[in-house]
Amino acid sequence: MLDVRQLAAGYQGNDVVHDITFHVDQGEAVMIIGSNGAGKTTLFRAMCGLSEPSSGTVVFDGADVTGEPAQRIVRRGFGFVPAERHLFPRMTVQENLALGAYPERPGAETMEVVFDLFPRLAERRKQHAGTMSGGEQQMLAVGRALMSQPRLLVLDEPTTGLAPKLAHEAYEALAALRDRGLTLLVAEQQVPLAMAFSERGYVLENGVISLEGTSEELAADPRVRSAYLGLS
Amino acid sequence: MTDLLSRLPAIILDGVVLGLQFGLLAAGLTLVYGLGGVLNLAYGQMAVISAMAILFAVNAGVPILAAVVVGLITGGLLGLIFDQTLLRPIYRRQGEARVLLSLLLTLGVAFMVDGYLNWNDPTAGLTIQIGGGPIDVFGVPMRRGSIVGSAIVLAVFGLLFVFFRSTVLGRAVRSVIEDEEGARLVGIDPSHMLRIILVLSGVLAAVVAVTQSMIRPVTVTAGFSITVLALIVTVVGGLGSVSGAFLAGLILGVINTFATSEIGTFLSLIILLVAAAVTILIRPSGLLGVRE
Amino acid sequence: MTERFAEATGTSAVGGTEEHAAQALSALFVPIIAIGAVLALLPLWLGDSRVLMSVSVLGLAFAGYTVGFNLIFGSTGQLFLCVGALAGLGGYGAAIFADTAGLPVIVAILAATVVSSITGGLLSWIAVRRSLGVIFTGIVTLIFALAFHNLVLGLGDLTGGESGFLIESGRDTFLRSDAPAFYLMLALVLVYLVVHGLLRRSHVGWAFRALRDDEVAAELAGVDVARYRVLAALIGGAMLGMTGAVYGLTQGRVSPSTYDFAEVDVVVVVMLAFGGIGSLFGPILGAVTFTVINELLVDLGHLRLVPYGALIIVLFLWIPRGVIPTVGDLLRRRRSPPG
Helix, strand or coil, X not given: CEEEEEEXXXXXXXEEEEXXXXXXCCCCEEEEECCCCCCHHHHHHHHCCCCCCCEEEEEECCEECCCCCHHHHHHHCEEEECCCCCCCCCCEHHHHHHHHCCCCCCCHHHHHHHHHHCHHHHHCCCCEHHHCCHHHHHHHHHHHHHCCCCCEEEEECCCCCCXXXXXXXXXXXXXXXXXXXXXXXXXXXXXXXXXXXXXXXXXXXXXXXXXXXXXXXXXXXXXXXXXXXXXX | CHHHHHHHHHHHHXXXXXXXXXXXXXXXXXXXXXXXXXXXXXXXXXXXXXXXXXXXXXXXXXXXXXXXXXXXXXXXXHHHHHHHCCHHHXXXXXXXXXXXXXXXXXXXXXXXXXXXXXXXXXXXXXXXCCCCCCEEECCEEECHHHHHHHHHHXXXXXXXXXXXXXXXXXXXXXHHHHCXXXXXXXXXXXXXXXXXXXXXXXXXXXXXXXXXXXXXXXXXXXXXXXHHHHHHHHHHHXXXXXHHHHHHHHHHHHHHHHHHHHCCHHHHHHHHHHHHHHHHHHCCCCCCCXXX | CHHHHHHHHHHHHCCCCHHHHHHHHHHHHHHHHHHHHHHHCHHHHHCCCHHHHHHHHHHHHHXXXXXXXXXXXXXXXXXXXXXXXXXXXXXXXXXXXXXXXXXXXXXXXXXXXXXXXXXXXXXXXXXXXXXXXXXXXHHXXXXXXXXXXXXXXXXXXXXXXXXXXXXXXXXXXXXXXXXXXXXHHHXXXXXXXXXXXXXXXXXXXXHHHHHHHCHXXXXXXXXXXXXXXXXXXXXXXXXXXXHHHHHHHHHCEECHHHHCHHHHHHHHHHHHHHHCCCCXXXXXXXXXXXHHHHHHCHHHHHHHHHHHHHHHHHHHHXXXXXXXXXXXXXXXXXXXXXX
16 A cells, blocks of 8 residues: 655755665554654655655655645545644634544544544633643644544654653554554554564664564564564 | 723724725735745735726726626736736745745736836726615714625625635635645645635725725825735734734724724824834744744 | 855864965955955946936845845744845834934944844744744745834834835935945845855854754754854844844834835845855845846835736745755866766
């Protein structure tokens, strides 16, 4: 479904990530793990159209979307939840979700689905997004992305700023989505959580993909174990 | 003292009439800044050009209502032209560089328009007469033009309110003001929204020209003073907030009328200027603003 | 070329060898003297025409205004849209101090200069304390300019209001004759250039460049950004005020339109943008060019705003750094092609 080849991206002419090649097939849950500064956010932003890649290609569902601006990629059935979430702070939960369906009018059923997944959001329908806690904002961000019924959901560090319990809950919700057949791609620093959740993964280090494999393979790899799992 | 008290109702009503004009004027300017980070210093000229278009139509024998429509369309077109031409280079910059460039380029346009219009016919002015005698409001005789003009402004504000709160497009526009990247992530194209808002701001400028001309003539020389007033009210109301513009407009309108009647024209303008300066220094986001 | 040499030796002149210092100073003084010499010849050529002489004096006044604005905006990035108002403080101040308060002309001029200087410094200090960005500094100073204009109109008894202030002081002195007035203004402008040039070569100039390029980095490097900004505004304000004061006295009259935003600020911005924001001699090039252009177009009257407006657009779209720096860049690229 998503095919990224030799993607390079960065700022003002200096590439932060180079030669990135990976793919996500329909129905899969894939992770890209790496520590802070490895380039995950730069990669995702370039892939999803918030910034322009300097070279390489991004193909989604057979269509070349390289360099397309985010507002167009998103309409192809591609949902992106960035690390900073970018919610609309002075609009209510309901309004935020409603906009997720743009340009369509929000379907009542879709909104109910989101509220089922995140009961806490249902309680706070009329609350302004800016006044909610980190965990609730994360839920809202994911919920908003779901409103357009995407075929692929991409999340950049969904556990940013979340306490461990909330981080677990977040991944439980993502697992529920995975089980319903949604294709997911996650960039994550908290490796154990990501590993439990995904089938396959890639390791991003210093701007390049250094390892790839199934979650089991990566979990068994000594380099991964020492660098990211704190095991010897 | 009792003398002042007896004048007070008239001052307040006149202040409200003026304030509504201020508010609508600022609404157009503040929307464009809040959405696109662009400061349009040619705004007054847009109002003046619309007024001249109406004048031209009327002189050509077009009935007044149709002429007003011509004026509104002119305003909208000016907004569109602005979007298609100057905005291209302006949008390539970000943040402060963008505001600065927009300020300078629109100032250049303002000069070109002002220079031509004032050279061509410095005495030209649009007046729309509303026939009939004065109407009594709370004991104060108000000219029909003021009443009709104010009613139109209120109606337009009502429409704006409904638009932004209840329509998909209106909410989409608000979302770009709230968080541009967030808007892009839900499929909203910020430059498309900006184009819509620019056309809207042009139409609003034209509406102000129409309603203002019902109260007093709108002359070709008024361009820059209109822009300055719009800027002052925008700053006090808060950049990006239409309700802020409405509120600030009313407050400043009443203050201005009061000061003009009790102190003097020049000094009352200074009071408005000081109000704007104080807002910037103490509460830069203004009364209800979003962007700083 | 002078600019390149200055840039190359500027910082090394600080604490460099005596030879270096002498070279650097001559790089500053030689062009200034040359410009002064060329301009000094002007009255010999134009002396017969009162109109042209008066235009030249006004042109020199604008050169003075532009050097002051360059110091404030070009050197420290503070967008002061109150150039006319600060000059007006000088002009009206001198008129009031001399005529109404009866002070001797020189004292009046100095007192008015001090007032302008302090006002400039105050505006800068406020902007720094409230961390106003470029735009808000521009808006606040614009507000000040408009307030000043209205204050002058409103306090008619003190200022003569709309019709202006006819200045008695200095009436029968050399100030009112064409050629001496010209040379006085010229001397002022040359002094300003020297002051600006020396500042650029000192540690003050280094601080200016540092804070203009990257304010945060400059703070970290120990540059007290606030102090240098206010200093630039104090000196620039003084230049504006003194020019306004002397100009007013040479004309024998000041009026609100003499120091109006549309009359002064707009023109000064265009002059500086054309000549080169931050470049030492940019203001001179700008002032000369636009005084000439304005005179050539004088018959157009109000229509002149059209080419000015067009020029603002063209300048800021395509030559934002101004003529002198852009030419300097082109020359540099010719001599050492990138590689």
